[in-house]
Amino acid sequence: MSDSSPLPPARLHPEAELARDALSTPLLSRAARLARWAGPDTRVDAGGGLVDEQLPAAAEALGLSGEDGAACASEAWRVAVDTGLVEIVDEDEGTVAAGADLALLTGGSPQDVLGVWLGALETVLADASVPDLDGLTDAVQDGEIDFSSLDWDPEAEAAFLDGVLGNLYLMTVNGDGPGHAPVPLPALAASVLVPSDMAEPTNDVLQQVSDAMMRLDEQFRMLEPVGLVAYQPVDEALMADAEDGADEPSSAPVDDTDVSRYGMVRLTPLGLYGMRARLLEAGFEAPAVGDLADKGADALLDGTAAFPPAAAHAETEQWLARREPLAAARELLAAARGSDAGAPLRRLRCQQALSLVGASAEPALREVLDDAELGGLARVWLTEHGAADVPAPSEAMVFWLTIDTLAAQLAAEGNSEELRALVQGLAQQHSGFFAAVWRVDHPATADVLEAMGRLHPDKRIAKEARKAAFKARSQHGG
Secondary structure, eight states, X not given: OOSSSOOOOBOOOOHHHHHHHHHHSHHHHHHHHHXXXXXXXXXXXXXXXXXXXXXXXXXXHTTOOHHHHHHHHHHHHHHHHHTTSEEEEETTTTEEEEOGGGGHHHHSOHHHXXXXXXXXXXXXXXXXXSOOOTTHHHHEETTEEOGGGGTOOHHHHHHHHHHHHHHHHHHHHHOOSSSOOOEEHHHHHHHHHSOTTOSSOOHHHHHHXXXXXXXXXXXXXXXXXXXXXXXXXXXXXXXXXXXXXOOOGGGSOOOHHHHHHTOEEEEOHHHHHHHHHHHHHTTOOOOBTTTTTTSOHHHHHHHTTTSOHHHHHHHHHHHHHTSOHHHHHHHHHHHHOOOSTTHHHHHHHHHHHHHHHOGGGHHHHHTTTTOTTTHHHHHHXXXXXXXXXXXXXXXXXXXXXXXXXXXXXXXXXXXXHHHHHHHHHHHHHSTTHHXXXXXXXXXXXXXXXXXXXXXXXXXXXXXXXXXXXXXXHHHTTO
16 A cells, blocks of 8 residues: 555544444453552552453453453453553552543543544554464573564564555445445455466465465454454364365355355444554545535545545535535536646536535526536536526537546546446447547547547447547647
8 A cells, every 4th residue: 555645535433433432342441441440459560461360350350250361351451551541650569550541431532532442452453463472482582582583573564464454444445335345354365465466376375365364363353352343253164174284265266155254354433443543643645534524616526536436425415514505506616617637527526516416506507508618517417407498508518528528437437347338339329429529629639539449349430539539639739
């Protein structure tokens, strides 16, 4: 993931709702319970962890027992210390007291609660990057860990997990539905490890993907209790097969039933919030739906240009909710004018935005009927809304609007199948289309005709389009 261009916008839940989610996560709620449980007799070791003698009582306070209960209590305690829910009062004595941030969980704002949760998330992410180091004792040299002897690079481990979570974030914000479908673990691991230009993964790469899946299975099991992800673990039977040397997970037949057995993961709404906060902290441009609601129409149309359709729709709805409909329509139309390269896509976004305004926008559309750039758009809108006395467009206006629409689609989608179908339909419906359209006085005429030449499957028609593009360039001196 490059930090040079903005990511698609995240569709975040309200902060009050996210704060409630954070308080109900198993890990943070346990950390808070232990912070309230701790008293004058609670003792910690030099690293701030509960001494072994205290773990059974801490586990009991959480309603847990046994080795698993002690492990959960130890982890929850570490989170309580790291997030300021507990303070070490005297390091020499190993005594503790409730931390200042504990009161934030009950009396603070949603942002305060989410701030504490983000601290808990960082603790768990750091732990998740550490493998089960059976040989740790042997690797200690002069009081320091010799990582080279462990075949483990802590920075590389953290970077790999960050890369996986970054791709999961990207898959989530690129999704166009209200909910986010879980991602199969093999696909997520492959998104980081398989080079984009590799047509068929090699056996070595497939083995790397398989090994990464086993690692990620452990990591996502750790990340679920803090509320970052919802995770369906890898089927235990498959794990046993892999350990016995049977077929690796990545080589199994791929169908919906099988894929789910290899682990399925998705970011929770809270996880989406947390990942966006981490990306912003790391210097990425990670917008959220609603960022443009208080800006002008020009910022809205330019800003939503590259958004997925559902995100653009949601952003526009929030923008319109703050404005009087007719005034909003006029502002949108004024911002849609222009002959620059981004103008066709601005007009397409304007048209989509006006469809949300409703009939009250009609006077604004009638005002631009004679406008060279907006007249065609206005006629389409008025006709679609059943308005009376809509003047018929001239042939020149029809062709201009056609070029403008195709230029917008090219900018929005590139050479998509939808655009290919549109190009074929246009060439079929209008005999002599290319003989007339090259004369259209639109800055994108030649580029659109060249694209039509690339996209049309009929070689004869494609050649006509390229010839028309050449004439258009000659006419405009390009």
